[in-house]
Amino acid sequence: MTMRYMSALTAAFLLASAAVTDPALAGGPVTPGAVVDADWLAEHRGEVAVLDVRRDLESFAGGHIPKAAPVGWDAVRTTRTIDGVERQKVRLAAETFQRLMREAGVDANEPVVITSPGKAAGQITTQARLYWQFAYYGHDDVAILDGGNAAWRAAGHDLATGPAEVSAGDYTAGAPDDSVLATVAEVDAARTNAGVQLTDNRPMAYYLGLEQAGYVYAAGHIPSAVNVPFTLNVAEKGPATLRDAESLRAVYAYQGAPMDLAAIAYCNSGHVSALTWFVMSEVLGNDDAQLFDGSMHVWTQDESRPVTNPARR
Known part of the structure; x- marks a missing residue:
């Protein structure tokens, strides 16, 4: 893995300098780095899948980024046997992770931004853990939203309410890295x-x-x-x-x-x-x-x- 962290402003300058208006068409990632801010996401919302990972899925309907898909924290880790030993709270097997991401509407090679309620460090950790599993299965066009939904709201962007509207995706997990x-x-x-x-x-x-x-x-x-x-x-x-x-x-x-x-x-x-x-x-x-x-x-x-x-x- 290499460092993909930069501000949205820096990323915009680099893209403009290279005369690239659509990084996806240029064969590069859509996300400008491993961290994006709320304003970048608002501008590029139609280009990425937004996954909202949280412990309390019932709270999702009370406020979320428009068109985000909920991902239950309990589904991100599992108990499974590895090297002949049963282990708790560990990474999902490839087929399980693939199914979870498809249920969340993620398509193959689709750029992803991961958010959470964003009110405490413990919520940001869930974003990082899901990011790591994407990295482990070879999906690199992924970023976390710095500050999660709390930062989205603080930046003046509206939250949507009600249940999620998610169509199944065709995401495919790659070989483990x-x-x-x-x-x-x-x-x-x-x-x-x-x-x-x-x-x-x-x-x-x-x-x-x-x-x-x-x-x-x-x-x-x-x-x-x-x-x-x-x-x-x-x-x-x-x-x-x-x-x-x-x-x-x-x-x-x-x-x-x-x-x-x-x-x-x-x-x-x-x-x-x-x-x-x-x-x-x-x-x-x-x-x-x-x-x-x-x-x-x-x-x-x-x-x-x-x-x-x-x-x-």
């Missing part, structure tokens, strides 16, 4: 590899072993991991929008995860760490960033794997 996925073996090797930095993206209480998710079988963190809580990525005063790249780069470096190192992001399941992967890979340009799908849930399924717990020495 394993470059964005960290395996257990790669995580294990990273513990002693100075060239790969493990980043634990949970709140500090989980990192320190003071709290523990029910589906994680040992409290604490993977040895050598540094703590970069996912909430640092987002400014939550008003719509939950990404912080500027310069600030993010400085914070990651200060926390021990400079972008000149390969990096593996993890959390309890691979949910909130998808936002950290997104920032490292798509915003800060770290081509060697990966997501550990299953994260601490998968790591602690084997009790022989080491876990550092400062709270219970």
